[in-house]
Amino acid sequence: MEYGKIERTMYVDATPDVVFEVVSSPEHLKEWWPDDVAGLESPVPGASGELKWGDCDAGGQAVAITVVDAQPPRLFSFRWTQPIGETAAVGNSMLVVFELTATGEGTTVRMTETGFREMGWEVAVLEEQYNSHVEGWDRFLPRLVEYAGQVSARR
8 A cells, every 4th residue: 555645535515615614714623623723713825723632631632734725615725743833844744635626516525635655654653644544534524524514504
């Protein structure tokens, strides 16, 4: 296995405008992905913050996030997992890209995550990290689809 890229494509029963909000704005992100988003005020290139899962004082985890590109309503990308306080770059973070395409009444979302091989990990660590991210996206992306549909239905 390559362990180079995770790619998922899904259909969301919501317009690209709604889906863009759901994948990019802190108030929506925490409804389907992390438990909390700190410091990320708006989804504009260069904006940064922290994604938090659980209570960080009781074994939870916080990771940095930095917005790379935001082109509403068609593209949102960010780097994440770099050590908190470090500038996100190739070799210390993963790149996640959400590409949004209007499809009928909804949106086709193509999510890719890259950067695993560039981290310089030993093969066992690379495989473990890659599989952990696969498991995470397989758990959270269905929540994105459901949540975006709910947001759309409320409008």
